Each structure stands twice: as C-alpha cells, then as structure tokens.
Amino acid sequence: TENGDSRGRSGSLSAPPPLLEEAVQKIDVNPPKGTRDFPPEEMRLRNWLFHNFREVSGLYGFEEVDFPVLESEALFIRKAGEEIKDQLYCFEDRGNRRVALRPELTPSLARLVIQKGKSVPLPLKWFAVGQCWRYERMTRGRRREHYQWNMDIIGVPEVTAEAELISSIVTFFKRIGVTASDVGFKVSSRKVLQEVLRCYSISENLFGKVCIIIDKIEKIPMDEIKKDLKSVGMSEEAVEDLLRVLSIKSLTKLEEILGGPGEAVADLKQLFSLAEKFGYSEWIQFDASVVRGLAYYTGIVFEGFDREGKLRAICGGGRYDRLLSTFGGDDIPACGFGFGDAVIVELLKEKGILPELSLQVENIVCALDGDLQGAAATVATILRDKGQSVDLVLENKPLKWVFKRAARINAQRLILVGNTEWQKGMVGVKILSSGEQYEVKLNELE
Numbered sequence: 001t002e003n004g005d006s007r008g009r010s011g012s013l014s015a016p017p018p019l020l021e022e023a024v025q026k027i028d029v030n031p032p033k034g035t036r037d038f039p040p041e042e043m044r045l046r047n048w049l050f051h052n053f054r055e056v057s058g059l060y061g062f063e064e065v066d067f068p069v070l071e072s073e074a075l076f077i078r079k080a081g082e083e084i085k086d087q088l089y090c091f092e093d094r095g096n097r098r099v100a101l102r103p104e105l106t107p108s109l110a111r112l113v114i115q116k117g118k119s120v121p122l123p124l125k126w127f128a129v130g131q132c133w134r135y136e137r138m139t140r141g142r143r144r145e146h147y148q149w150n151m152d153i154i155g156v157p158e159v160t161a162e163a164e165l166i167s168s169i170v171t172f173f174k175r176i177g178v179t180a181s182d183v184g185f186k187v188s189s190r191k192v193l194q195e196v197l198r199c200y201s202i203s204e205n206l207f208g209k210v211c212i213i214i215d216k217i218e219k220i221p222m223d224e225i226k227k228d229l230k231s232v233g234m235s236e237e238a239v240e241d242l243l244r245v246l247s248i249k250s251l252t253k254l255e256e257i258l259g260g261p262g263e264a265v266a267d268l269k270q271l272f273s274l275a276e277k278f279g280y281s282e283w284i285q286f287d288a289s290v291v292r293g294l295a296y297y298t299g300i301v302f303e304g305f306d307r308e309g310k311l312r313a314i315c316g317g318g319r320y321d322r323l324l325s326t327f328g329g330d331d332i333p334a335c336g337f338g339f340g341d342a343v344i345v346e347l348l349k350e351k352g353i354l355p356e357l358s359l360q361v362e363n364i365v366c367a368l369d370g371d372l373q374g375a376a377a378t379v380a381t382i383l384r385d386k387g388q389s390v391d392l393v394l395e396n397k398p399l400k401w402v403f404k405r406a407a408r409i410n411a412q413r414l415i416l417v418g419n420t421e422w423q424k425g426m427v428g429v430k431i432l433s434s435g436e437q438y439e440v441k442l443n444e445l446e
C-alpha cells in the first residue's frame with residue numbers, strides 16, 4: 001500500500017488491505033435539471049397513460065414505430081425561427097458529428113418513411129410514444145423532457161385523415177374520463193394565412209416565419225407581434241388585415257372576409273361535416289388564430305385546450321404535406337399530432353379524476369422455518385408457472401413483518417410453508433381480505 005503499512009482500514013495487522021480504495025464521492029441523488037425520475041407510483045400512472053395511448057392507437061389500426069432519441073441535428077434545423085430550434089438539445093459527438101436529442105418525433109418519422117420508400121405501401125398509419133427533449137434556460141424552471149404520443153397518417157391528402165386523427169384523440173379523452181365540457185379542439189387551417197398573405201402578394205417563403213410569429217399571439221404583447229410581422233416585411237395594412245382575419249371564430253365570416261370559398265374554407269367545412277359523422281362536433285370549434293408553432297404545417301391545424309383556460313395546450317397537430325419533400329423524399333402528403341404526458345396529468349389532477357393505481361400482488365409466500373426457504377421457492381415457482389404473481393419473502397422474517405408487507409403490497413393471499421404441513425405435502429393458505437384460512441395439497445394449489 002502507499003504508506004508501506006500492511007494494516008487494512010481497520011488498522012489491525014490481520015485485516016488485508018481493501019482491494020480497491022474508492023474515495024467516497026457524495027453524488028447528487030436528484031435527476032438532472034428539468035428531468036424526472038419515475039418511482040413506482042409515478043411509473044404506474046405513466047404506464048396507465050401509455051397503455052391508453054397504445055390501446056387507442058390499436059383501435060384505429062395504427063402500427064407502433066420508434067426511432068433513436070439521438071438524431072442528426074440537421075433533422076431539426078429549419079430557418080423559420082421556431083422555439084423548438086432555439087431550444088435544441090444539440091452537441092458535437094466524439095466523431096465530430098452535429099447531433100441532437102430529438103425535440104419532437106415527426107421529423108424522425110418522416111426520415112423513416114423516406115428510408116423505407118416503396119417497401120411500405122401507402123397509406124401508413126404509424127404511432128410512437130417517445131421521450132423528447134429541449135434545452136431551456138432553467139430560469140423558467142420548466143421541464144427539459146417529456147414523453148409524446150404521436151399518431152401520423154402518411155399518404156392521404158384528404159381531410160378525412162385529420163378528421164380520423166381528431167377522432168382518435170376524442171376516443172382517448174373519453175377512455176380516461178375527460179369530456180367535451182372539460183376540453184375542446186381549436187381548429188383552423190394555415191391556408192387561411194396563405195390566402196391572406198397572397199392578397200398582399202407576400203412571398204411564400206415568409207409563410208413559415210409568419211406562422212411562428214402568429215403562434216405567439218397569446219404569449220407575447222400584441223405590439224411585439226406587429227413589430228415582428230413588420231420586421232419580416234409585412235406592411236402596416238397587411239398586418240392589420242391579417243390580425244383581423246385571425247380574430248374570426250366563424251367559418252361563414254371567414255368566407256365573407258376572404259371573398260368567397262377558397263381551399264381553406266372548403267377543407268374546414270369538410271372537417272366539420274366529418275366531425276358530425278364521427279360524433280364529435282361538440283368537441284371542436286373554428287378559431288382562425290390557431291397556427292401551431294411548427295413551421296412545417298401546411299393545412300389544417302388543431303390543438304386540444306382545457307375550457308377553463310388554466311393549462312397550456314394539451315396536444316396539437318396538423319397537415320404537413322411538404323416535410324417529406326424538404327428531406328429529399330417524394331412529395332407525399334402527411335398529417336399527425338403530438339400529445340404530451342405532462343399537461344394531461346395536470347388536467348386529470350384539476351378534474352380530480354386521476355386513476356387509483358396500486359401495486360397488486362396475488363400471493364405472498366413465506367417459509368415459517370429457516371430450512372424451508374427452498375420449499376417456499378418451490379411453491380412460488382408452482383404459482384408463477386400458473387401465471388400467478390408472487391412476492392416471495394427472501395429472508396427469515398417474523399410473521400408480524402410478513403403481514404405488514406402483505407398489506408403494503410395489497411397481497412390477496414398469504415401462503416405459509418411450515419414444517420408440519422410440508423411433511424404432509426401441504427401448505428397453509430390465508431385469504432387476507434376475509435381472514436379465511438385452510439390447508440391445501442401442493443398439487444391442488446391454484
């Protein structure tokens with residue numbers, strides 16, 4: 001050892017020196033800023049939520065897909081000044097590649113669709129549940145990760161695709177006890193914006209930038225919105241007209257203002273008619289101010305909101321017909337949505353409808369004597385092979401301790417392996433809800 005002293009940590013001559021003297025380095029046991037752990041109770045809630053995501057996706061015939069959390073940074077570099085780009089969790093890896101933790105799932109999905117090419121016949125109905133990241137200055141103390149449920153329909157240009165997607169979210173809400181009195185969907189189309197900008201012969205390449213500015217309409221002061229719109233080249237008159245159009249809440253009014261039935265109005269009328277047929281008319285409303293904050297949307301956009309107006313958007317989505325071609329793929333129409341795992345939980349808490357989810361174990365098996373631990377393991381295996389859940393007590397513990405643990409894990413039955421019974425090939429069974437107890441032959445235990 002360094003100091004030539006052969007005594008170990010205990011200082012006695014006999015103890016050998018410790019094999020590896022690791023300096024104790026007290027670590028921060030909290031997760032990194034903006035991230036969450038999921039201890040058992042939180043994990044049960046998350047699993048319940050994801051189970052409903054998956055069940056609904058299955059009801060709509062969607063197939064699950066997934067992608068790496070780490071993507072090439074290039075997938076998310078768009079020049080429209082989106083928040084998602086400003087907060088990209090990006091870095092240079094050891095191979096000097098620019099990479100990023102994905103801030104959303106849609107670009108990865110688009111990449112995979114292009115990669116698969118003709119080998120996957122259209123239309124595709126894919127869903128994913130994945131963790132997404134942003135690097136935000138912690139000044140606002142907001143999270144840096146959340147899980148998103150995405151559903152996307154690739155290869156369907158008709159509005160039936162958007163109507164189907166909104167239907168799937170309505171189905172999800174109904175499954176978890178959220179009603180049309182709790183939440184709604186604001187629906188519009190970016191073609192509204194397009195038609196206004198065309199009136200002022202504002203070039204299409206400003207379209208993305210203008211959308212991103214408009215998306216902040218409820219987040220920053222109106223004069224800042226106007227200043228930003230002018231800074232991208234819009235005239236005073238164009239800005240005033242645009243803002244007037246965006247305040248419209250009726251399709252009829254929109255048609256008047258736009259001077260007749262254009263594509264935007266036609267699409268929205270079809271969507272509202274399909275909503276009637278799907279049976280979710282009471283869940284949706286036209287609101288021209290909805291543009292969503294992602295540059296790639298090209299048509300109908302929608303967002304789920306809580307009617308009390310206390311929470312941020314619950315979910316959002318829309319049509320993105322140009323995204324695949326901007327990645328070098330074919331010109332394939334697409335639409336989809338993202339549904340985060342955080343706001344919905346806040347809503348359930350607000351409404352007092354969080355599900356009661358507790359650990360449920362069918363059996364707790366305990367050896368009454370130290371030398372019966374092996375016998376207890378045999379009993380546990382017999383039950384598990386029959387598909388029964390078993391918490392096997394792994395040490396010699398007093399019965400008081402066993403009963404306390406049985407209560408904590410909500411065990412339904414206590415299986416006691418004692419010498420007297422075991423000699424007869426039997427075990428003791430206690431039904432913990434009723435207190436009823438009896439002995440049963442091992443080969444009759446079920």
Ligand SMILES: Nc1ccc(Br)nc1
Nearest residue numbers: 103133134143145146
């Ligand atoms: N896009 C994104 C990623 C992570 C969080 Br938290 N919120 C939004």
